[in-house]
Amino acid sequence: MTQLRVFVSSSILQYRAMFNWATPLGYLAYKLLLPVCQLIFLVQLGTFATGRSNVLYFAVGNALQVTAINGIFGVVSTVGNERQYGTLPLLLGSPANRLATFLGRAAVHVADGISSVIIAFAVAALLYGLDVSRSNLPLLAGCVLLISVTTCGLGLMLGSLSLIMRDIFTIANTVYYLLLILCGINFAVNRLPGWAQVISYSLPMTRGVAAARQAVAGAPLRDVLGLLAGEAAVGAIYVAIGYALFRWLENRARLGGLQEAL
Amino acid sequence: MRAALRAAEMQLKLQVINPFAYLGVAIYPLIMTVLALFLLAPSSQPGRIAYAILGGGLTGLWGTTYVDAGNGLNTERWMGTLEQLMGCPTPLSVIMLGKVATNVLLGVGAFGLSIGVAFIGFHRVLPPVDGGPFAVSFLLTIVAFFAVGMALAPIFPLARWSFTIANGAEALIYILCGFMFPTTGLPSWVQAISSLLPPTWTIRALYAATGQPVGRDYGQWWLTATLLIVVYVAIAFAFFRFAEARARVSGQLARA
Amino acid sequence: MAIDAAIETHGLKKTYRSVRGFLRRARVDNSALAGIDLEVAPGELFGVLGPNGAGKTTTVKILTTLLIPTSGSARVLGHDVVHDVNTLRRRIGFVFGGERGLYTRLNGYDNLRYFADLYRIPPDVSRRRIPELLERLDLKGRERDRVETYSRGMKQRLHLARGLLNDPEVLFLDEPTIGLDPVGARELRVLVRGLVEAGKTVFLTTHYMFEADEICDRIAVINKGVIVAEGTPASLKQGVADVGVVEFEVEGMPDARVESLRALDGVTSVVVTDRELTQVVTMHCTRPGELVSQLSQLLEGLRFREVAVREATLEDAYVRLVTSR
Numbered sequence: 098m099t100q101l102r103v104f105v106s107s108s109i110l111q112y113r114a115m116f117n118w119a120t121p122l123g124y125l126a127y128k129l130l131l132p133v134c135q136l137i138f139l140v141q142l143g144t145f146a147t148g149r150s151n152v153l154y155f156a157v158g159n160a161l162q163v164t165a166i167n168g169i170f171g172v173v174s175t176v177g178n179e180r181q182y183g184t185l186p187l188l189l190g191s192p193a194n195r196l197a198t199f200l201g202r203a204a205v206h207v208a209d210g211i212s213s214v215i216i217a218f219a220v221a222a223l224l225y226g227l228d229v230s231r232s233n234l235p236l237l238a239g240c241v242l243l244i245s246v247t248t249c250g251l252g253l254m255l256g257s258l259s260l261i262m263r264d265i266f267t268i269a270n271t272v273y274y275l276l277l278i279l280c281g282i283n284f285a286v287n288r289l290p291g292w293a294q295v296i297s298y299s300l301p302m303t304r305g306v307a308a309a310r311q312a313v314a315g316a317p318l319r320d321v322l323g324l325l326a327g328e329a330a331v332g333a334i335y336v337a338i339g340y341a342l343f344r345w346l347e348n349r350a351r352l353g354g355l356q357e358a359l
Numbered sequence: 360m361r362a363a364l365r366a367a368e369m370q371l372k373l374q375v376i377n378p379f380a381y382l383g384v385a386i387y388p389l390i391m392t393v394l395a396l397f398l399l400a401p402s403s404q405p406g407r408i409a410y411a412i413l414g415g416g417l418t419g420l421w422g423t424t425y426v427d428a429g430n431g432l433n434t435e436r437w438m439g440t441l442e443q444l445m446g447c448p449t450p451l452s453v454i455m456l457g458k459v460a461t462n463v464l465l466g467v468g469a470f471g472l473s474i475g476v477a478f479i480g481f482h483r484v485l486p487p488v489d490g491g492p493f494a495v496s497f498l499l500t501i502v503a504f505f506a507v508g509m510a511l512a513p514i515f516p517l518a519r520w521s522f523t524i525a526n527g528a529e530a531l532i533y534i535l536c537g538f539m540f541p542t543t544g545l546p547s548w549v550q551a552i553s554s555l556l557p558p559t560w561t562i563r564a565l566y567a568a569t570g571q572p573v574g575r576d577y578g579q580w581w582l583t584a585t586l587l588i589v590v591y592v593a594i595a596f597a598f599f600r601f602a603e604a605r606a607r608v609s610g611q612l613a614r615a
Numbered sequence: 616m617a618i619d620a621a622i623e624t625h626g627l628k629k630t631y632r633s634v635r636g637f638l639r640r641a642r643v644d645n646s647a648l649a650g651i652d653l654e655v656a657p658g659e660l661f662g663v664l665g666p667n668g669a670g671k672t673t674t675v676k677i678l679t680t681l682l683i684p685t686s687g688s689a690r691v692l693g694h695d696v697v698h699d700v701n702t703l704r705r706r707i708g709f710v711f712g713g714e715r716g717l718y719t720r721l722n723g724y725d726n727l728r729y730f731a732d733l734y735r736i737p738p739d740v741s742r743r744r745i746p747e748l749l750e751r752l753d754l755k756g757r758e759r760d761r762v763e764t765y766s767r768g769m770k771q772r773l774h775l776a777r778g779l780l781n782d783p784e785v786l787f788l789d790e791p792t793i794g795l796d797p798v799g800a801r802e803l804r805v806l807v808r809g810l811v812e813a814g815k816t817v818f819l820t821t822h823y824m825f826e827a828d829e830i831c832d833r834i835a836v837i838n839k840g841v842i843v844a845e846g847t848p849a850s851l852k853q854g855v856a857d858v859g860v861v862e863f864e865v866e867g868m869p870d871a872r873v874e875s876l877r878a879l880d881g882v883t884s885v886v887v888t889d890r891e892l893t894q895v896v897t898m899h900c901t902r903p904g905e906l907v908s909q910l911s912q913l914l915e916g917l918r919f920r921e922v923a924v925r926e927a928t929l930e931d932a933y934v935r936l937v938t939s940r
């Protein structure tokens with residue numbers, strides 16, 4: 098129970114801390130302006146390039162991708178802020194359960210990511226009149242949840258890296274935008290060269306997006322179980338790497354060898 | 360003049376050692392170019408490849424001009440140097456002139472990258488261009504970005520949430536100014552907003568010079584763009600004076 | 616109004632407006648300065664002493680044109696700080712110091728050359744002046760190293776070099792020795808004193824009483840946005856000359872007893888400081904000897920020890936001034 102409390106309070110605190118500088122307008126810009134503008138831009142580009150009949154394809158892909166704003170930038174900011182504001186030594190010196198604290202950093206961003214996707218879908222439906230009458234909506238919802246979780250997993254790994262790297266946001270931005278090319282968001286993964294496809298399938302979102310597209314087309318759960326399992330596995334691997342890195346850094350810091358982080 | 364040149368030199372030095380700058384100048388435009396190439400290369404209208412190549416370059420140019428210019432002020436605030444700059448005899452607008460000029464020049468480099476990746480990765484080149492109009496439109500585009508960037512940069516020291524808006528507004532500018540697709544496909548009320556931005560006209564002229572079916576009214580487009588640029592530059596200097604005065608009242612210069 | 620004062624303020628007030636809450640936003644006014652009247656003569660080293668949040672930095676920012684006062688007026692070298700901004704900025708320098716305020720990824724020389732151009736110093740002058748300043752401030756040989764490799768003291772000296780680039784007539788220093796080790800702080804104080812001896816006017820803020828006492832010609836004590844005392848260090852100490860200090864350690868001092876001590880004739884203040892298991896009571900009074908003889912009676916039932924009697928210092932005067940309002 099204590100661990101759950103640590104988990105919940107840690108995540109809520111992190112979210113509030115991120116936005117204690119924000120006005121309603123600033124928060125609105127973060128939640129609405131960035132994802133919606135990006136979505137509209139890419140849907141327009143995609144339909145200009147391939148025809149209006151593909152609007153659903155681009156809308157679904159890009160609406161799902163916006164969860165990475167929270168999963169990557171949100172999580173990296175949260176973890177990175179510990180270092181910037183010098184609270185990392187305080188955190189490491191506390192007796193709180195590490196895993197609970199670590200995962201707590203991401204938990205609120207999963208929820209935030211899901212809300213971003215819902216907003217993006219709503220905007221896309223409003224602007225482009227998407228026909229989802231044949232879609233398996235519960236399955237789609239499940240895909241959205243899973244993708245949000247696995248993207249946060251990637252964010253946690255990048256977040257742990259941020260503790261030793263000064264310029265993590267350059268990497269975080271690069272990863273975020275590469276998702277648009279590598280994860281089947283705007284075109285099929287099999288159009289990429291072989292070496293790039295390997296990277297695609299090592300990233301979260303690729304299998305999840307493929308599963309989500311099938312859900313939009315009305316496929317049942319059994320048709321996409323393999324994809325979902327693969328997506329979950331990829332996400333879990335990133336969380337594991339991120340956590341291992343976090344604990345390793347903690348030990349290094351305690352041994353006195355980590356001026357960069359502290 | 361000397362202060363502006365020195366500011367330009369400092370900005371160059373600061374950007375060269377800043378990994379985040381490479382994101383705006385190189386990484387991001389490359390990604391956008393590659394994305395657009397994947398979408399546009401198979402098109403039945405081969406001339407459309409221009410939107411991928413030039414469009415990618417434009418995203419780099421806009422990013423360095425506007426985002427880096429505005430972020431530059433936020434970075435100065437975060438470093439604690441904004442107060443030093445505000446307190447010196449050289450007006451902040453002159454300092455920004457130098458900084459934005461450097462950013463613009465760095466942004467032009469993004470075009471080279473997008474042309475390079477199109478050729479090496481996709482074996483595609485720009486369609487034949489009408490040299491004179493292309494050159495004029497390209498130069499005017501740079502000036503137009505500069506003017507809009509200068510006009511919007513003062514928002515940054517005024518409000519701490521401006522960075523978030525800048526990030527979100529980037530894609531909005533791509534849409535409104537027709538970076539990677541013509542604005543003629545947008546709703547008329549959106550086109551009306553687009554027409555108030557000088558890059559809309561210069562970019563239209565740029566793509567016209569590559570043979571895109573958007574008309575050939577170069578004279579009208581250039582004139583409209585030039586008039587708008589003058590307005591934006593006037594807004595920029597007025598806005599800087601206002602921003603400086605507001606910052607002196609609120610004391611928000613130093614808070615990071 | 617003296618026409619040749621280097622710095623003068625009249626009724627200077629500054630209120631910051633901040634906003635609380637997210638959706639239902641309430642405007643909150645914080646009064647940083649509640650009416651400051653100051654006059655600094657040319658060639659003077661004037662210190663403003665006060666605790667954190669007293670209004671020292673706000674005062675400096677107004678005088679250096681970075682902040683516009685809510686009301687009142689201020690002139691530096693005869694120029695209004697709100698309207699004569701361009702002329703004034705050329706003639707003054709300011710140093711806020713600290714870890715921020717420098718381009719840390721560039722070297723010291725680049726930092727200085729940049730600001731030299733921003734201050735419109737002719738190139739031939741800056742070419743001569745920058746090396747002179749580097750030498751004078753003991754930065755010679757390190758000017759081509761990145762500022763992020765400098766020690767705290769070196770950064771502070773670089774700040775000072777930057778503040779002196781335009782050879783200002785008036786120099787504003789905001790807590791210049793904060794965060795420095797004792798040796799570095801002492802060296803900086805010597806440097807500052809040297810500037811005044813060379814004819815500059817220096818306006819310095821600090822919350823170190825001994826520092827103000829050591830180098831300032833005159834001091835103003837500021838607390839909660841008002842000046843509570845002003846004068847030379849000697850005259851401020853004179854204010855406590857007739858006051859002695861009786862200090863003792865006691866185990867558990869009830870509030871009622873503290874109040875009864877305060878009510879005694881001749882006692883001007885009683886300050887209680889908590890230690891781990893005991894409290895230290897510091898009493899300012901006019902007749903310390905008499906008080907000591909009555910202590911066992913006054914503190915009946917309490918266990919006290921280590922009674923000390925001493926003369927009041929400037930620190931005592933300062934503590935009394937900032938805690939009595």
